[in-house]
Amino acid sequence: MDQNREVKVSKTLSYVLRHRPDVIGIELDAQGWTPVESLLQALQAAGKHTTRDELAYVVENNPKQRFEFDATGELIRARQGHSVDVELGYTASVPPDVLFHGTATRFLESIFAEGLTRRRRHHVHLGTDSKLMLEVASRHGRPALLRIDAAQMLADGHAFFVTANNVWLTEHVPPRYIEHVQAQ
Ligand code: HQG
Numbered sequence: 001m002d003q004n005r006e007v008k009v010s011k012t013l014s015y016v017l018r019h020r021p022d023v024i025g026i027e028l029d030a031q032g033w034t035p036v037e038s039l040l041q042a043l044q045a046a047g048k049h050t051t052r053d054e055l056a057y058v059v060e061n062n063p064k065q066r067f068e069f070d071a072t073g074e075l076i077r078a079r080q081g082h083s084v085d086v087e088l089g090y091t092a093s094v095p096p097d098v099l100f101h102g103t104a105t106r107f108l109e110s111i112f113a114e115g116l117t118r119r120r121r122h123h124v125h126l127g128t129d130s131k132l133m134l135e136v137a138s139r140h141g142r143p144a145l146l147r148i149d150a151a152q153m154l155a156d157g158h159a160f161f162v163t164a165n166n167v168w169l170t171e172h173v174p175p176r177y178i179e180h181v182q183a184q
Helices: 003-019 036-045 052-061 105-114 130-138 150-155
Strands: 067-069 075-078 098-104 124-126 143-149 168-170 178-181
Touching (some): 003 036, 003 052, 036 052, 036 075, 052 067, 098 105, 098 124, 098 130, 098 150, 105 178, 130 143, 143 150
Antiparallel strands (some): 124 168, 143 178
């Protein structure tokens, strides 16, 4: 599949499966799933014709593994990143002792005042790969890398959830667990 096309389909899927299912007239169930067939029909009707093969390709090859099919292959959802109200059903897990978050330097003052907050999303997104987190950061401006003391957070009773693509989710990271480390 052509890479431009792949990115285009992935962006459309992110938009409708995380934020605005209503714009193409689909509904997500409580766990964020929607029938593949309805999605394809709705995309077609919205002038964004996408084939089942293209969908399968994007789910399989998306660099961040953002989407997944259920076991039957008839339902699809985004794995994380929603702003619409869904309950993804992840179970609480024990995180690695250290996690990272990438942000922009202009947010640091606010982050060290109130901690990392969910903003528009359901959770704060953390990761194990500092390089990848810096890439996330550079979407927002001059990147800054934050090191999160996940072991201490866990010991203090904060819950963590992990997605199948290794994104670690938590509700809020208070400032005392955050350290600004130099980008390497
Ligand atoms: C910042 C991508 C000021 C936060 C990535 C971030 C990720 C604060 C921005 C996923 C703050 C929110 C999520 C505070 C947090 N004051 N700024 N108190 N607390 N922020 O896009 O983590 O490509 O909602 O640091 O890979 O950047 O979409 O979150 O800079 O996993 O699949 O507010 O999105 O995945 O931005 O990215 P976002 P994020 P996808």
